Amino acid sequence: MTRPLRVLIGCEQSGVVRDAFNDLGHDAWSCDLLAAETPSNRHIVGDVRDVMYWDQWDILAVMHPPCTRLCNSGVRWLSVPPPGRTLPEMWAELDEGAELFSDVWNVEHIPHVAVENPVMHKHAKERIHNYQPPAQTFQPWQFATDPASADNVKKRTCLWLRDLPALTPTGTLDGTTARADVHNASPGPDRWKERSRFFPGVAAAMADQWARYATAALPQPKQLELF
Numbered sequence: 001m002t003r004p005l006r007v008l009i010g011c012e013q014s015g016v017v018r019d020a021f022n023d024l025g026h027d028a029w030s031c032d033l034l035a036a037e038t039p040s041n042r043h044i045v046g047d048v049r050d051v052m053y054w055d056q057w058d059i060l061a062v063m064h065p066p067c068t069r070l071c072n073s074g075v076r077w078l079s080v081p082p083p084g085r086t087l088p089e090m091w092a093e094l095d096e097g098a099e100l101f102s103d104v105w106n107v108e109h110i111p112h113v114a115v116e117n118p119v120m121h122k123h124a125k126e127r128i129h130n131y132q133p134p135a136q137t138f139q140p141w142q143f144a145t146d147p148a149s150a151d152n153v154k155k156r157t158c159l160w161l162r163d164l165p166a167l168t169p170t171g172t173l174d175g176t177t178a179r180a181d182v183h184n185a186s187p188g189p190d191r192w193k194e195r196s197r198f199f200p201g202v203a204a205a206m207a208d209q210w211a212r213y214a215t216a217a218l219p220q221p222k223q224l225e226l227f
Contacts, residue, residue, distance in 0.1 A: 002215050006055060010048030010062035010104060013037050016198045017063050020207035049103045052110065058214050059164075061114040061206065062104045063198055069094040070101065071118035078123060098127035105160060106130055112214050113162040114206075120158075134158035135166055141178040142169035143201035151201035155182040165213050170205050 007028035009018045014037050021028035022042065029042050031051045036043035044051055052060055068074050069090065081090050105115055106129055117134075125131050136159045144151035152173060159166070 002218055005058040005211055005214055007059045007061070007211075008048070008052055008055075008057045008110075010052070010060065011064040011066070012198070013064075014198060015040055015043065016200055017061060017203040017206060018042060020200070020203040021211060024207050024211055026207070026211055049100070052104070052107055057110050058218075059112045059114070059210060060104065060107060060110045061116075061210075063114075063116045065100055065104070065115065065117060066097050067117050068097070070097045070120050070124040072121045073118065075121040075123070094123060095127060098124055102127075102129040105162070111217070112164050112210065114164050114210070115160040117158055117160070119156060132160070135161040138167065138169065138202075139175065139178065140199040140202055141173055141175050142171050143167075143199065143205055144171045144173050144178075145201070147173065147177045149201065151199045152178050153181045153199070154178045157202075163217075164210050167202070167205050167209055171201065 005021070005026045005028075007018075007021045007026055009021075009028060009030045011032055012018060012030040013032050013034055015030050018028045018030040018040075029044055029051075030036065030040070031044040031046060031048045033045065033047065035045055048062060069077070077085075077090050078087070078094065081087050101115060101117070101124075105113065107113065119137075138157055138159075140151045140153050140155055140157065146152065151171070154175075
């Protein structure tokens, strides 16, 4: 039998992706600068860049890195800052976001790495070390089987993958009933949290497909020779 995988889910408060791996019997932990939304003994409060060196993780999946300054939808703030902010602050936050992305993308001792982010603008791409185009772009509704489910929404999502396969959609819907919940999220202090909340159907596909791939790549125990 193969051993459970050691999985670190970075920048996750909700535990949705972490729990999907744990439900399959793996040893998964979430990590974020903020406490978990629901109390859990498998959530670490801290910087994922520190935690990723604590152990020999098999998979690092950074699912919700701060993307406000990296994503194409927010590039306008690099020219005209929002009220109460300055252009130097906007560009400094861009540098910080690109540095985080670079650090987790280029970590060397973890064999399988995934980083999720919306579509990036050119200034972000220029600042990311070893940048390459995303391996996959998908919509959450592609992993939905119930029109009323949390997955049946529109949100173009990109995955940067290192030695992990692109996800195969598991849904049965065609997108015609997909909601625009993310785009229409109400203004307020928690809008960023609701817009970055991950999707259970996608998380289940990650846990199933990526864990099977990473498990197959584990060193196989030597067979005893009988004389």
